[in-house]
Amino acid sequence: MDTERLISDVVKNVIKKLEEVPQSNTADVQLSTVSESGQKAGAAYAKTSSQDRKIVCGVSVRHVHLSREHLDILYGKDYEPKTLRELYQPGTYAYEEAVTIVGPKLNAIQNVRILGPLRNKTQVELAKTDCVILGVNAPVRRSGDLKGSASVVLIGPKGVVFLDEGVIRANRHIHLDTEDASYFGIKDNEEVDVRIGGSKGLTFNNVQARISPDFKSEMHVDTDDANAADIVNGTLVEMVDASCITSILTQVADSNHTPPSIPDGSFASEITDPNILKSVSVFSPLEGKSMLDSKSSSRQNLAGSQSGSRKIVITVEDLDNYMESGIKLTSSTILSPLARDEAVKRGIKIM
Numbered sequence: 001m002d003t004e005r006l007i008s009d010v011v012k013n014v015i016k017k018l019e020e021v022p023q024s025n026t027a028d029v030q031l032s033t034v035s036e037s038g039q040k041a042g043a044a045y046a047k048t049s050s051q052d053r054k055i056v057c058g059v060s061v062r063h064v065h066l067s068r069e070h071l072d073i074l075y076g077k078d079y080e081p082k083t084l085r086e087l088y089q090p091g092t093y094a095y096e097e098a099v100t101i102v103g104p105k106l107n108a109i110q111n112v113r114i115l116g117p118l119r120n121k122t123q124v125e126l127a128k129t130d131c132v133i134l135g136v137n138a139p140v141r142r143s144g145d146l147k148g149s150a151s152v153v154l155i156g157p158k159g160v161v162f163l164d165e166g167v168i169r170a171n172r173h174i175h176l177d178t179e180d181a182s183y184f185g186i187k188d189n190e191e192v193d194v195r196i197g198g199s200k201g202l203t204f205n206n207v208q209a210r211i212s213p214d215f216k217s218e219m220h221v222d223t224d225d226a227n228a229a230d231i232v233n234g235t236l237v238e239m240v241d242a243s244c245i246t247s248i249l250t251q252v253a254d255s256n257h258t259p260p261s262i263p264d265g266s267f268a269s270e271i272t273d274p275n276i277l278k279s280v281s282v283f284s285p286l287e288g289k290s291m292l293d294s295k296s297s298s299r300q301n302l303a304g305s306q307s308g309s310r311k312i313v314i315t316v317e318d319l320d321n322y323m324e325s326g327i328k329l330t331s332s333t334i335l336s337p338l339a340r341d342e343a344v345k346r347g348i349k350i351m
């Protein structure tokens with residue numbers, strides 16, 4: 001236990017902060033105690049009670065930003081996506097359109113929303129749980145920092161994209177307008193600490209501040225972080241200064257001291273989320289080969305137990321073939337969400 005070091009750290013740093021504050025302002029300095037144990041004393045607020053001004057938090061559910069090139073492949077040349085809803089950040093919106101994502105485990109997640117506007121490079125943002133389902137090892141990255149990030153296959157109604165890189169877990173970040181940024185005394189790209197209240201309350205470290213006059217102040221976390229802290233869209237969060245606690249690197253115990261994991265079949269047995277499909281296989285309509293084959297790690301998966309269970313993806317393009325016979329859904333067919341809607345529209349029977 002490093003309790004002693006922690007306490008001495010906190011005390012040392014708090015005293016330092018107190019010394020920095022001009023005498024007349026000492027009344028503003030607050031020491032908020034977070035837990036009864038007293039082990040983690042809250043930040044020393046040298047600034048004017050920064051906890052008075054709260055920032056709204058938005059939860060980023062898994063989503064994709066597409067390039068024009070990839071939208072052309074997935075939805076057809078020059079396809080114009082339709083805006084479903086404006087998002088909180090000015091100039092950003094959710095499209096009506098969605099894609100299906102397949103990873104090397106040959107599981108798929110359907111109905112992954114496309115966000116606008118289009119970007120120069122396609123970027124897929126997933127939570128760790130999504131990565132576990134798909135079998136991808138997506139790094140935590142700042143938006144746009146995609147070099148060497150993870151790969152997946154994207155399926156749209158008109159085609160399939162093997163995305164060599166562009167899959168990330170977005171870092172925690174907080175959009176600040178310039179007024180709030182100067183209020184908190186924060187510079188662009190500085191990393192800050194943000195505290196969330198409630199029974200699952202916690203302090204998020206390493207939150208990247210992104211400052212622009214075009215932003216509305218809003219923190220963004222993925223669904224895993226949000227669930228851990230019981231955050232919903234609109235939860236108010238507080239900027240804190242946790243610099244009184246020395247940051248530490250991630251450490252992992254040696255094998256003798258690593259707790260055994262609880263055996264768990266949840267990802268191997270039935271998954272009830274209708275957006276999650278299991279044991280799919282994706283074929284490029286043009287090349288007639290599995291898109292996932294181009295990754296050696298996934299080739300091993302394909303060669304394994306999955307090889308007997310190839311699945312067919314039915315997209316809008318294929319619907320004509322089913323006009324007469326109707327679509328027979330078996331365990332080896334996937335009907336893309338759009339194809340399903342379109343089939344219903346055209347009166348094609350789905351069995």
Ligand SMILES: [Zn+2]
Pocket residue numbers: 173175220
């Ligand atoms: Zn954001």
